[in-house]
Amino acid sequence: MTDFTKTRARFRLPDGVIYLDGNSLGPLPAAAAERVGRTLEEEWGRQLIRGWNSAGWMTQPRSVGDRIARLVGAPAGSVVVGDTLSIKVYQALAAALAFNPGRKVILSDSGNFPTDLYMAEGLIATLGQGHRLKVVEPEAVEGAIGDDVAVLMLTEVDYRTGRLHDMAALTARAHAAGALTVWDLAHSAGALPVDLLGSGADFAAGCTYKYLNGGPGAPAFIYVAPRHADTALPALSGWMGHEAPFAFDRSYRAGQGVERMRVGTPPVIALAALEAALDVWDGVDMAAVRRASIALCDLFITLVEAECPELELASPRDGACRGSQVSFRHPQGYAVMQALIDRGVIGDFRAPDVLRFGFAPLYIGADEVRAAVAVLRQVLDGRLWDRPDYHRKAAVT
Amino acid sequence: MTDFTKTRARFRLPDGVIYLDGNSLGPLPAAAAERVGRTLEEEWGRQLIRGWNSAGWMTQPRSVGDRIARLVGAPAGSVVVGDTLSIKVYQALAAALAFNPGRKVILSDSGNFPTDLYMAEGLIATLGQGHRLKVVEPEAVEGAIGDDVAVLMLTEVDYRTGRLHDMAALTARAHAAGALTVWDLAHSAGALPVDLLGSGADFAAGCTYKYLNGGPGAPAFIYVAPRHADTALPALSGWMGHEAPFAFDRSYRAGQGVERMRVGTPPVIALAALEAALDVWDGVDMAAVRRASIALCDLFITLVEAECPELELASPRDGACRGSQVSFRHPQGYAVMQALIDRGVIGDFRAPDVLRFGFAPLYIGADEVRAAVAVLRQVLDGRLWDRPDYHRKAAVT
Numbered sequence: 104m105t106d107f108t109k110t111r112a113r114f115r116l117p118d119g120v121i122y123l124d125g126n127s128l129g130p131l132p133a134a135a136a137e138r139v140g141r142t143l144e145e146e147w148g149r150q151l152i153r154g155w156n157s158a159g160w161m162t163q164p165r166s167v168g169d170r171i172a173r174l175v176g177a178p179a180g181s182v183v184v185g186d187t188l189s190i191k192v193y194q195a196l197a198a199a200l201a202f203n204p205g206r207k208v209i210l211s212d213s214g215n216f217p218t219d220l221y222m223a224e225g226l227i228a229t230l231g232q233g234h235r236l237k238v239v240e241p242e243a244v245e246g247a248i249g250d251d252v253a254v255l256m257l258t259e260v261d262y263r264t265g266r267l268h269d270m271a272a273l274t275a276r277a278h279a280a281g282a283l284t285v286w287d288l289a290h291s292a293g294a295l296p297v298d299l300l301g302s303g304a305d306f307a308a309g310c311t312y313k314y315l316n317g318g319p320g321a322p323a324f325i326y327v328a329p330r331h332a333d334t335a336l337p338a339l340s341g342w343m344g345h346e347a348p349f350a351f352d353r354s355y356r357a358g359q360g361v362e363r364m365r366v367g368t369p370p371v372i373a374l375a376a377l378e379a380a381l382d383v384w385d386g387v388d389m390a391a392v393r394r395a396s397i398a399l400c401d402l403f404i405t406l407v408e409a410e411c412p413e414l415e416l417a418s419p420r421d422g423a424c425r426g427s428q429v430s431f432r433h434p435q436g437y438a439v440m441q442a443l444i445d446r447g448v449i450g451d452f453r454a455p456d457v458l459r460f461g462f463a464p465l466y467i468g469a470d471e472v473r474a475a476v477a478v479l480r481q482v483l484d485g486r487l488w489d490r491p492d493y494h495r496k497a498a499v500t
Numbered sequence: 501m502t503d504f505t506k507t508r509a510r511f512r513l514p515d516g517v518i519y520l521d522g523n524s525l526g527p528l529p530a531a532a533a534e535r536v537g538r539t540l541e542e543e544w545g546r547q548l549i550r551g552w553n554s555a556g557w558m559t560q561p562r563s564v565g566d567r568i569a570r571l572v573g574a575p576a577g578s579v580v581v582g583d584t585l586s587i588k589v590y591q592a593l594a595a596a597l598a599f600n601p602g603r604k605v606i607l608s609d610s611g612n613f614p615t616d617l618y619m620a621e622g623l624i625a626t627l628g629q630g631h632r633l634k635v636v637e638p639e640a641v642e643g644a645i646g647d648d649v650a651v652l653m654l655t656e657v658d659y660r661t662g663r664l665h666d667m668a669a670l671t672a673r674a675h676a677a678g679a680l681t682v683w684d685l686a687h688s689a690g691a692l693p694v695d696l697l698g699s700g701a702d703f704a705a706g707c708t709y710k711y712l713n714g715g716p717g718a719p720a721f722i723y724v725a726p727r728h729a730d731t732a733l734p735a736l737s738g739w740m741g742h743e744a745p746f747a748f749d750r751s752y753r754a755g756q757g758v759e760r761m762r763v764g765t766p767p768v769i770a771l772a773a774l775e776a777a778l779d780v781w782d783g784v785d786m787a788a789v790r791r792a793s794i795a796l797c798d799l800f801i802t803l804v805e806a807e808c809p810e811l812e813l814a815s816p817r818d819g820a821c822r823g824s825q826v827s828f829r830h831p832q833g834y835a836v837m838q839a840l841i842d843r844g845v846i847g848d849f850r851a852p853d854v855l856r857f858g859f860a861p862l863y864i865g866a867d868e869v870r871a872a873v874a875v876l877r878q879v880l881d882g883r884l885w886d887r888p889d890y891h892r893k894a895a896v897t
Contacts, residue, residue, distance in 0.1 A: 115545050124549045131545035136537050139769065143536060147716055148528035149514050151846060152521045160716055187764025189738035190587060197626060213750065218739035218764065221752035225737035229594060229626050238750060312765070319544055319557055319768035340622030341586035342615035351851065353610065353635060355618035367584025367615065368709070371716035372536065372770050449548060454748065 105391040110465040113383045114316070121471045121478075123450045126262075126290060126428045126461030129316030135379040142375035160371045164343075165362065167374055168324055170381045174389060175288060175309070176298035177326050183361050184324045184377070185369055188289060188310040190339065191325040192256075193222045194364055195306035197338035199254040199283040200226075200234065202305075202331070206253035206282070207234045214241045214261035219287055223256065241266055245276055252282040259297070260290035260426030263453050265400075265418040267295070267426050271302040278303060289313060292324075294427035294463075295396065296389045299326055306331070314427065314463055315384070317377035325364045332360040341366035383465065395464035397422035399472055400429050403460060406476040407431060411483055417457055428461040441493035442482045448475045502788040507862040510780045511713070518868045518875075520847045523659075523687060523825045523858030526713030532776040539772035557768045561740075562759065564771055565721055567778045571786060572685060572706070573695035574723050580758050581721045581774070582766055585686060585707040587736065588722040589653075590619045591761055592703035594735035596651040596680040597623075597631065599702075599728070603650035603679070604631045611638040611658035616684055620653065638663055642673055649679040656694070657687035657823030660850050662815040664692070664823050668699040675700060686710060689721075691824035691860075692793065693786045696723055703728070711824065711860055712781070714774035722761045729757040738763035780862065792861035794819035796869055797826050800857060803873040804828060808880055814854055825858040838890035839879045845872045 115131045116122055122130055146158040155161045168182035175182070185191075196209065209223050220236065227234040239247045241261065248255060255277040259268050274284045286307040291297050293314030299307055307326040311317035327335050337357055342348045343365035346356040357363040401422055407414055407429075414431040433439050436456040443450060443458075450460040462472070482488055512528045513519055519527055543555040552558045565579035572579070582588075593606065606620050617633065624631040636644045638658065645652060652674040656665050671681045683704040688694050690711030696704055704723040708714035724732050734754055739745045740762035743753040754760040798819055804811055804826075811828040830836050833853040840847060840855075847857040859869070879885055 115541075117546050117548075120548070122548060128544075128549045128551075130548060131540060136540045136545075139536055139540060140533050143528060143533045143715070143773070144512075147525075148512050148533075151514075151517070151519060151527060152525045152848060153841070153846075154525075154716060186583065186587065187738070189740075189764035190583065190736065193736060216739075217742070217748050217750065220750060221737045221739055221742060224752045225735055226626075228733070229623075229735055231627065231629065310765070318540070319551060320765045320770070322767075323764070336625070338622055338626055339587065339590060340618045341584070342613075342618055343586075345614070345618060349851075351614050353614065353617060355621045367586035367720070368707070368717045370719075370767060370770055372773055373717070373767055376540070376769055444550070449550075451549060454746075 105388045107395060107464050107468065110383055110387065114466045116466060119447045121448045121475045123448065123460040123462065123467065123475060125463040126313055126459065127451055128312055128319055129314060129380070129463070130466060132316055132380045132383055134382060135318065135376045138379035139372060139375045142372060160369060163371070163374050164365055164369050167377060167381065171292065171311070171324050174384060175292050175307070175326065176296065176300055178300055178329060181329055181332065181361055182324050182326045183364055184322050184374065185365055186323055188287070188308055188323040189218045189222050190366070191308035191323045192219050192285065192287060193226055194338050195285045195308050195325060196223055196226055196254060196256055198335040199285050199306055200230070201336040202283055203253040206251055207232070208251045209234060209236045209254050209256055210244070210247055210252045211236065211238050211256045212241045212244050213238055214264070214266060215256070215258045216262050216287065216289060219256060219258060241268070245273065248276050248280045248282060250280055252277070252280060254283050254285055256285040258287035258289060260294065262290055263457050263459070264430050265426040265428040267424050270304060271298070274303045290426050290428070295393050304328060311377055316380040318373065318380070320373070321377050322370050322373055327361045327364060335363065337363045339366045343367060343369070392464050396427040396462055399462040399464060399467060399469065400425060400427065402469055403429050403462065403472050403476065406473065407479065410476055410480050413483055427463065428459055430457050430459045432456045433458060435488055438488040438493035439482060442488035443478060446478050446482065448478045502785045504792060504861050504865065507780055507784065511863045513863060516844045518845045518872045520845065520857040520859065520864065520872060522713070522860040523710055523856065524848055525709055525716055526711060526777070526860070527863060529713055529777045529780055531779060532715065532773045535776035536769060536772045539769060557766060560768070560771050561762055561766050564774060564778065568689065568708070568721050571781060572689050572704070572723065573693065573697055575697055575726060578726055578729065578758055579721050579723050580761055581719050581771065582762055583720055585684070585705055585720040586615045586619050587763070588705035588720045589616050589682065589684060590623055591735050592682045592705050592722060593620055593623055593651060593653060595732040596682050596703055598733040599680055600650040603648055604629070605648045606631060606633045606651050606653055607641070607644055607649045608633065608635050608653045609638045609641050610635055611661070611663060612653070612655045613659050613684065613686060616653060616655060638665070642670060645673050645677045645679060647677055649674070649677060651680050651682055653682040655684035655686060657691065659687055660854050660856070661827050662823040662825040664821050667701060668695070671700045687823050687825070692790050701725060708774055713777040715770065715777070717770070718774050719767050719770055722758070724758045724761060732760065734760045736763045740764060740766070789861050793824040793859055796859040796861060796864060796866065797822060797824065799866055800826050800859065800869050800873065803870065804876065807873055807877050810880055824860065825856055827854050827856050829853045830855060832885055835885040835890035836879060839885035840875060843875050843879065845875045
């Protein structure tokens with residue numbers, strides 16, 4: 104049984120802050136600074152170049168990948184870490200398209216995070232083979248999986264609304280229609296149980312700085328189904344994905360299995376922070392996280408709807424159809440969020456009018472949910488959001 | 501005048517070590533651990549998601565890029581930091597090819613670092629337009645720049661021998677033949693003066709973990725000549741290169757200038773270490789670094805040739821034709837290097853028989869050069885390299 108009192112003690116959260124934005128950037132694990140400091144001073148500082156072997160830097164993308172694999176229902180040896188989610192989506196999509204050369208449609212939905220769509224556009228232009236990105240509404244995805252679809256590329260949890268796709272059902276539907284799947288797990292990994300192997304997903308990618316708490320700009324990960332791992336095209340064929348990087352061959356030969364999806368030199372310092380973050384996950388039962396997450400989200404919805412009827416729910420009401428976040432609409436959403444943040448309740452805003460609140464049971468409990476709603480009520484009661492400076496649009500929200 | 505006694509005090513080098521491998525991984529700057537710790541504890545820990553604005557994380561790829569620009573002869577606003585060198589080479593090459601659609605040859609040389617060649621192979625396969633990678637010997641490059649060449653892609657300094665290409669002359673020759681240029685500055689940035697703007701280079705990329713001392717796996721940088729910056733194709737078109745990332749548009753619109761070459765979320769923790777490393781470069785005169793580097797390399801060559809005639813010079817003898825490293829050949833090169841490392845003289849080995857020694861005046865002086873040669877003499881005299889365990893090949897050298 105996961106004891107969330109214990110996981111909670113493993114994070115450093117500032118006093119007076121209720122942090123409901125772990126869906127954007129997870130908080131600092133208590134052990135991260137020491138772990139990173141050790142990598143700098145003892146590994147880099149003392150071992151210098153020898154750290155690539157003696158400190159295990161060279162194999163870390165795979166060993167850290169195995170730790171993430173456990174959290175997303177993937178077998179050991181099927182996940183590697185590195186680069187950014189955008190890059191990993193590009194590789195996954197390129198590899199998936201190469202398996203389906205006779206078809207030209209990449210099907211996605213309007214709930215996908217924009218960078219996935221942008222990377223697909225870039226890949227389509229680079230391929231120059233007349234591929235087409237077809238973007239439909241989330242509820243229209245299933246019906247749009249026709250026999251022209253090469254690849255179904257979706258983010259499992261919608262970043263704005265938290266709406267959860269049925270990965271197993273859509274993957275089965277795609278396969279039945281002769282398409283492959285690429286799943287973006289940005290808002291899934293660490294948020295809810297994912298069953299990559301069981302669902303039959305072909306490729307997946309995710310980031311580690313949201314629910315996994317790896318730190319700002321922490322490296323991404325990529326999953327390749329074992330049945331594809333030795334034949335998938337890396338597209339971004341860098342030396343770390345070569346069969347023998349230190350043979351310094353003139354020609355590329357793809358490495359074994361998922362190793363081929365490695366590209367350049369591993370981000371050692373960032374990986375140290377991620378290791379500290381993954382330590383918190385040791386022994387955590389994802390089913391228990393899911394139960395607690397749904398309970399927190401349900402409580403938040405119940406309280407907001409009872410106490411703040413000005414807000415309109417923008418997330419699925421059924422916890423089974425939702426990730427680990429709840430979104431509400433308010434016409435002055437941006438300013439309301441600024442007022443909340445100033446009062447220590449940190450969520451975020453997505454245009455045009457969405458207030459997003461993420462609930463991570465590892466460090467958030469029912470007391471924080473109640474306190475956050477009370478502050479929200481105060482902000483609305485006093486029109487505390489009606490200060491001019493709350494209405495200036497910041498560059499980043 | 502650059503005072504190398506002062507720069508030297510800004511690194512932490514282990515006692516008893518003479519570090520001649522800064523051409524592979526620079527040493528730990530003394531201020532890095534504190535700087536990274538501050539980013540973790542004060543920025544990530546306290547500011548949480550707000551750090552993207554309040555701590556400047558979002559604009560760091562550009563601001564750090566400007567600091568590197570000064571060191572490679574590039575104007576402010578022409579360099580951004582992120583990803584790995586492999587990824588940045590891919591973007592540069594894709595953009596260069598798109599400017600020259602009628603031609604199919606990518607010309608490179610056997611002194612290029614393999615990952616550049618591998619990324620080119622991957623791009624060629626993805627483009628599927630019949631491009632061809634032509635790899636000639638370094639001395640044959642100039643003569644091979646024919647009117648079929650779309651892009652000349654070279655690493656300025658050969659990673660094995662230190663041989664230095666004439667960037668200005670080869671760029672002029674390429675332009676005269678109607679080709680564009682992509683320069684890899686992995687062994688140039690921080691090693692010698694580079695004049696990207698003056699040489700007319702079209703694109704360049706480099707890494708920051710060698711002579712710039714940014715740490716293991718530190719992010720790379722890319723340069724786009726100002727005349728191309730608003731029309732270059734990003735290829736890896738991620739959200740951070742979008743004109744308005746936080747508008748969350750469904751379609752990609754390339755950002756202003758070099759910003760379009762950004763891809764995913766910036767690696768904030770790694771950038772903190774790199775910032776500390778770049779602080780050491782403040783006020784350093786690259787011409788003074790070059791003079792000191794040539795003097796150190798010349799001294800090393802003179803002493804080794806006088807005292808260790810078993811070794812054969814594998815680098816250009818003329819300092820003006822060499823980067824900041826010296827390579828020697830020995831039939832038992834691998835084992836000799838293991839014996840040296842065990843005695844505190846850290847260089848590295850490249851197959852089949854090359855011993856590499858890098859000389860970074862920021863933290864290495866003539867005393868270390870003399871001491872290193874004395875240890876080399878001891879190793880050779882006593883056949884100290886003749887231990888069986890020195891002859892096992894490590895995974896990484």
